[in-house]
Amino acid sequence: MSLPRIAVDAMGGDEGVRVMIEGAALARRRHDRFKFLLVGDETRIKAALEKHPNLRSSSEILHSDGVISGEDKPSQALRRAKGTSMGLAIAAVKAGDAGAAVSAGNTGALMAISKVTLRTMPGIDRPALAALLPTLGDNDVIMLDLGANTECDSRNLVQFAVMGAAYARVALGREQPRVRLLNIGTEEIKGTDLLRDAAATLKAAAKDLSMSFDGFTEADKLCRGDVDVVVTDGFSGNIALKSVEGTARFVADLLRRGFTSSLRSKIGFLISRPATELLKHHLDPNNHNGAVFLGLNGIVVKSHGGANAAGVANAVAVTARLLEENVTERITADLARVGEASLRMPRAQEERA
Amino acid sequence: MSLPRIAVDAMGGDEGVRVMIEGAALARRRHDRFKFLLVGDETRIKAALEKHPNLRSSSEILHSDGVISGEDKPSQALRRAKGTSMGLAIAAVKAGDAGAAVSAGNTGALMAISKVTLRTMPGIDRPALAALLPTLGDNDVIMLDLGANTECDSRNLVQFAVMGAAYARVALGREQPRVRLLNIGTEEIKGTDLLRDAAATLKAAAKDLSMSFDGFTEADKLCRGDVDVVVTDGFSGNIALKSVEGTARFVADLLRRGFTSSLRSKIGFLISRPATELLKHHLDPNNHNGAVFLGLNGIVVKSHGGANAAGVANAVAVTARLLEENVTERITADLARVGEASLRMPRAQEERA
Numbered sequence: 001m002s003l004p005r006i007a008v009d010a011m012g013g014d015e016g017v018r019v020m021i022e023g024a025a026l027a028r029r030r031h032d033r034f035k036f037l038l039v040g041d042e043t044r045i046k047a048a049l050e051k052h053p054n055l056r057s058s059s060e061i062l063h064s065d066g067v068i069s070g071e072d073k074p075s076q077a078l079r080r081a082k083g084t085s086m087g088l089a090i091a092a093v094k095a096g097d098a099g100a101a102v103s104a105g106n107t108g109a110l111m112a113i114s115k116v117t118l119r120t121m122p123g124i125d126r127p128a129l130a131a132l133l134p135t136l137g138d139n140d141v142i143m144l145d146l147g148a149n150t151e152c153d154s155r156n157l158v159q160f161a162v163m164g165a166a167y168a169r170v171a172l173g174r175e176q177p178r179v180r181l182l183n184i185g186t187e188e189i190k191g192t193d194l195l196r197d198a199a200a201t202l203k204a205a206a207k208d209l210s211m212s213f214d215g216f217t218e219a220d221k222l223c224r225g226d227v228d229v230v231v232t233d234g235f236s237g238n239i240a241l242k243s244v245e246g247t248a249r250f251v252a253d254l255l256r257r258g259f260t261s262s263l264r265s266k267i268g269f270l271i272s273r274p275a276t277e278l279l280k281h282h283l284d285p286n287n288h289n290g291a292v293f294l295g296l297n298g299i300v301v302k303s304h305g306g307a308n309a310a311g312v313a314n315a316v317a318v319t320a321r322l323l324e325e326n327v328t329e330r331i332t333a334d335l336a337r338v339g340e341a342s343l344r345m346p347r348a349q350e351e352r353a
Numbered sequence: 354m355s356l357p358r359i360a361v362d363a364m365g366g367d368e369g370v371r372v373m374i375e376g377a378a379l380a381r382r383r384h385d386r387f388k389f390l391l392v393g394d395e396t397r398i399k400a401a402l403e404k405h406p407n408l409r410s411s412s413e414i415l416h417s418d419g420v421i422s423g424e425d426k427p428s429q430a431l432r433r434a435k436g437t438s439m440g441l442a443i444a445a446v447k448a449g450d451a452g453a454a455v456s457a458g459n460t461g462a463l464m465a466i467s468k469v470t471l472r473t474m475p476g477i478d479r480p481a482l483a484a485l486l487p488t489l490g491d492n493d494v495i496m497l498d499l500g501a502n503t504e505c506d507s508r509n510l511v512q513f514a515v516m517g518a519a520y521a522r523v524a525l526g527r528e529q530p531r532v533r534l535l536n537i538g539t540e541e542i543k544g545t546d547l548l549r550d551a552a553a554t555l556k557a558a559a560k561d562l563s564m565s566f567d568g569f570t571e572a573d574k575l576c577r578g579d580v581d582v583v584v585t586d587g588f589s590g591n592i593a594l595k596s597v598e599g600t601a602r603f604v605a606d607l608l609r610r611g612f613t614s615s616l617r618s619k620i621g622f623l624i625s626r627p628a629t630e631l632l633k634h635h636l637d638p639n640n641h642n643g644a645v646f647l648g649l650n651g652i653v654v655k656s657h658g659g660a661n662a663a664g665v666a667n668a669v670a671v672t673a674r675l676l677e678e679n680v681t682e683r684i685t686a687d688l689a690r691v692g693e694a695s696l697r698m699p700r701a702q703e704e705r706a
Contacts, residue, residue: 073542136606147537150545184500184591189426192503192588219592220599235545236592238537239572243596246573251604253489 003033004099005060006319007092010040010048011067011085012105013312014305017044020104023303023312024059025052030313031320037062037098040085064088068109070305077109078116086110090117093298100299100319102290104312107302111148114293114300121332124295126152128160129234129302130167131291133244137225139172144231146291147238154197157181157231161202163294164229165211166334170327174228176212182232182240183216190216198231209338219243245285252284286311290318292327299328356386357452358413359672360445363393363401364420364438365458366665367658370397373457376656376665377412378405383666384673390415390451393438417441421462423658430462431469439463443470446651453652453672455643457665460655464501467646467653474685477648479505481513482587482655483520484644486597490578492525497584499644500591507550510534510584514555516647517582518564519687523680527581529565535585535593536569543569551584562691572596598638605637639664643671645680652681 010020017040024036035058038045042063049056066084068077081087086105092098094117103110107129115127130144144164149156161179168177181199183191188199199215206213217227219240232240285304289311293300299322303315322328363373370393377389388411391398395416402409419437421430434440439458445451447470456463460482468480483497497517502509514532521530534552536544541552552568559566570580572593585593638657642664646653652675656668675681 071540071542136603150537182592184503184588184595187424189424219595220602222596222599223603224599235537236589239535239589240592240596242537242572243575243593244600246575246577247597247600248604249573250489250576251601 003035004323005035005037005092005097006316006323007037007039007062007089007098007101008316009085009089009101009103009105010038010045011064012103012305013303013307014104015308017041017048019307019309020312021045021048021052021055022309023307024316025055026309026313027316027320028052028055028058030317032058034320034323035059037089037092039089039092040064040067062088062092068105068113070106072106072109074108074112077106078112081113081117087113087117090114090298090300093300094118099323100301102301102303102312102315102319104303104305104307104315107147110300110302111293114296114298118296118298118300120295121297121335123335124159124163126156126159127293127295128156128163129237129291130164130294131241131288132171133222133241133288135223135225139174139225139228141222141225141227142168142171142229143222143237143241144229144294145234145237146241147234148293149234151235152194152233154194154201157194157198157233158201158205159295161198161211161213161229161231162209162335162338163331164231165209166331166338167292167294167327168228169210169334170325170330172228176210177228178214178226179206179211179229179231180214180217180227182219182230182236184218186216186218188215248285287314290315292318292322294331297328297332299323356388357676358388358390358445358450359669359676360390360392360415360442360451360454361669362438362442362454362456362458363391363398364417365456365658366656366660367457368661370394370401372660372662373665374398374401374405374408375662376660377669378408379662379666380669380673381405381408381411383670385411387673387676388412390442390445392442392445393417393420415441415445421458421466423459425459425462427461427465430459431465434466434470440466440470443467443651443653446653447471452676453654455654455656455665455668455672457656457658457660457668460500463653463655464646467649467651471649471651471653473648474650474688476688477512477516479509479512480646480648481509481516482590482644483517483647484594484641485524486575486594486641488576488578492527492578492581494575494578494580495521495524495582496575496590496594497582497647498587498590499594500587501646502587504588505547505586507547507554510547510551510586511554511558512648514551514564514566514582514584515562515688515691516684517584518562519684519691520645520647520680521581522563522687523678523683525581529563530581531567531579532559532564532582532584533567533570533580535572535583535589537571539569539571541568601638640667643668645671645675647684650681650685652676 039062064085068086089101128145129148132140165177202213301319392415417438442454481498482501485493518530555566654672
């Protein structure tokens, strides 16, 4: 059976068509069983493909005139979706012309168009943006939501936890994922009412949800590797993720300054290159690029707007892996197993309140 | 004229009396004009002082039986304050027995007791926790609130901006501080209604407030050094700060692993020590310890609960500098200059809405 195609929104991202196509071409070399649907301005895509015959021979181009910009509000993006590269890429997933879509465009627009076009899984009110972050432990940590939902209620957070746990079973192979809520302290009294409500619901339901709910975690423990899923609202998740990225860049810059400040340091740098390469690998956000919208009936992956070609290739590779692993079907089945009843619990609690 | 004393809550912090006393002793060596009021269990303080005759000779002990714990809610802490080391340290500032207080205890309790005991400056509804973070630019960046106010409205954020700007004029010597609001994007449509409201108010009033309001910033730009004051609510600020700290620790750990993984790396490490020392200095949160509650009629500094003696010494040094620079008087004067009228604006706006 041939694998479904990956639709690439060639127009999104700060760097435009060239980087998206170069990234897809890099990914294609690693995942040569995949075919691509490249969506956007045909002339520019064809020009970019000239350097990548390998990708060209495994791609089809779907022309679109329109582009969703970074300034478009989700509501505007929804109205304009049909004529845009982002809208067409997601419509291709809905129609079965592609198995998954990748875009580096406006996150809010991507969320809105994906939700309206693909709909959420049974029992899920809103999709959430999830990514794997590196840790000092044996496996990465899944964090969600990273920016799709600026404001969330406790019911959303509980559903994010359930989706995150299902993703952890698929992506990390953990049968009972260790789940925590991000908070500004670990004591039960810390944080907002909605965090405490979500914690109470998850604590009571953890066994039925096949997860180990370990309470709250603080943002300085994200990389420690003692938790599989960290759940938060999209505002805090985005702040945390970008703080991590900014600090990594800050450190990389300091290292560069330090190592180039004297001949002695330069020599030391050359000798210790394996160590600094390891660090560079971990610090470059391009190496962790590609966040997936969990909870949709279809795979939509967000590539960082500022990613380079290697970063785009990683986002496409994440997409390929999600497709190969049938992640949508498996999470849907997993959610059905833990039961819609469990997912509905928070609403019951809210009605009570 | 002799300088006012610094009251040290000797009982707060994860490490207890020994680290607080050792930290005060270290700070005393650097700021030998200061005297101290050490508040807490007299027997344990005396025992800890045995190793530090220099501090002992410049200190007085104020005995207390009670301690505010990390689990105490602010309301509980307020009721119990009088018999505790934290409560007595702040009461000493109120009574003029000390010029400033330092505590490594429960942040929420410290905020509540300080606010009730010392009261807020004219025009300020709530104090905010502010700290200086290192950047790649010429000066540090002031960030607030770092965790004193879990939930804020737009009026609070505007006041934090005004206080942050006043602090920047004192601590950074910038006449027109560059102020931004932390958000999950820089476009005007991004974020929550309250962030957009605060931005609109600051944009309109920036000139009167002697600041340059430059709109939103994202968390990955905190260390870039192109802004003097970053304003946010206490939840997001705490998430951002701890993400930065956690990433710094993550990187330091990776470096250690990388540099000790082979003989070659070890040699490289030794040769390039100036570079790694620079990095270590920047990465260790103890070197940036000491956040001040801005907006109070008195100086209260929060030391990180997990700080070591060097970290406590830095928090005490921050306190000493705030005292030497008369920061409370100068910020109060600065706020009076920009005018209570400006501070009241957000309320007018809210009434309109």
